[in-house]
Amino acid sequence: MSETQRKLTTIFCADVQDYTRLMGADEEGTLAMLKHYRDAMSRLIDAHGGRVINTWGDGVIAEFPSVVECLRAAMDVQNELAGRNAARPADGRMLFRIGINLGDVIVDGDDIYGDGVNIAARLQASAAAGGIVISNTVYDQVRNKVAVSFDFLGPLPVKNIADAVPSYAVRIGGGTSETPLRTDTTPSPAPQARPGGDAGTRSDTKAATPMGQLAAIARPMLGIAGLAVVVLIAINALSWRGVFWSVWPVLGLAVLSALVWVSVQARFDRFLAALGVIGLGIAGINVLTWHGVFWSGWPLLGIGIVAALYRIIRR
Numbered sequence: 001m002s003e004t005q006r007k008l009t010t011i012f013c014a015d016v017q018d019y020t021r022l023m024g025a026d027e028e029g030t031l032a033m034l035k036h037y038r039d040a041m042s043r044l045i046d047a048h049g050g051r052v053i054n055t056w057g058d059g060v061i062a063e064f065p066s067v068v069e070c071l072r073a074a075m076d077v078q079n080e081l082a083g084r085n086a087a088r089p090a091d092g093r094m095l096f097r098i099g100i101n102l103g104d105v106i107v108d109g110d111d112i113y114g115d116g117v118n119i120a121a122r123l124q125a126s127a128a129a130g131g132i133v134i135s136n137t138v139y140d141q142v143r144n145k146v147a148v149s150f151d152f153l154g155p156l157p158v159k160n161i162a163d164a165v166p167s168y169a170v171r172i173g174g175g176t177s178e179t180p181l182r183t184d185t186t187p188s189p190a191p192q193a194r195p196g197g198d199a200g201t202r203s204d205t206k207a208a209t210p211m212g213q214l215a216a217i218a219r220p221m222l223g224i225a226g227l228a229v230v231v232l233i234a235i236n237a238l239s240w241r242g243v244f245w246s247v248w249p250v251l252g253l254a255v256l257s258a259l260v261w262v263s264v265q266a267r268f269d270r271f272l273a274a275l276g277v278i279g280l281g282i283a284g285i286n287v288l289t290w291h292g293v294f295w296s297g298w299p300l301l302g303i304g305i306v307a308a309l310y311r312i313i314r315r
Helices: 019-025 027-047 067-085 115-126 136-142 210-238 247-263 270-288 297-314
Strands: 005-016 051-056 059-064 096-108 111-113 132-135 149-156 165-171
Touching (some): 005 019, 005 027, 005 067, 005 115, 019 027, 051 111, 059 067, 067 096, 067 136, 096 136, 115 132, 115 149, 115 165, 132 136, 136 165, 247 270, 270 297
Parallel strands (some): 096 132
Antiparallel strands (some): 005 059, 005 096, 051 059, 096 111, 132 165
8 A cells, every 4th residue: 555645736626616506497408508617617627737636526625736827716616607687687607616725635635624615615615606706825825925905804713623724714806895704703514525416505696796796898809809800901902002001900909908807807907917918009100100319118118107106005
């Protein structure tokens, strides 16, 4: 028998809020939606360097070598799924709760076990529908590295662990997420690391996050902008008189589309990204009207100073 191996890793644990009710209303439809949502979750987990370890019932366990990338993956998951849910009726939405913990685990083949996993499962069970709850070990690693706000929920009791685990709710979308589900310290049973179904289900299903609703609006706007670009270029080509006049509305639409896209991202600071888009737009105007003078250097310098001051103030 090989010796037990241990490692420090970031554990991502998710399950569906009100899964039993959804299955009772429409088994086949719920299973199909669960598959689509879990495929999207797996894709985002993989994109951030994570690995799905296990799926059971309505749940998912994954691990990440990077704490920051794990949180970014969780925010991307909630934002994308919220966008999908925005088009569904309120009683037909599938909302996931996510818990994240950084802890020592036992490795057995492709599986992991131990208190680190149990804590992640307990954090997930305390999260609001469509929300994320992290342990203090995760908070210590990400609080100065990810542009989001956190709400301290207090010590969270965990079954078979002597000391309660301080926990934080993540404000998805720059501090506009829903109110944390619990702020008291009343003990409640913790789910097992691999609950077989809808363990710990709560009855208070909440609406999708505002960021997810904004993402649902942004997608068709970007599609319309892309179509407008094609139409403008086609009109310019068909009425060609030696002047590429469509470059100006195309540049304007490109800058506007980039600002819309930036506004619904959670993986980077949206304000700094918007400044970058504006700077590129100004540089583009300078290039298209080039007469040997790099006049855009002055507004770009101003934008750089604003960005630097913003970073200093935020820190």
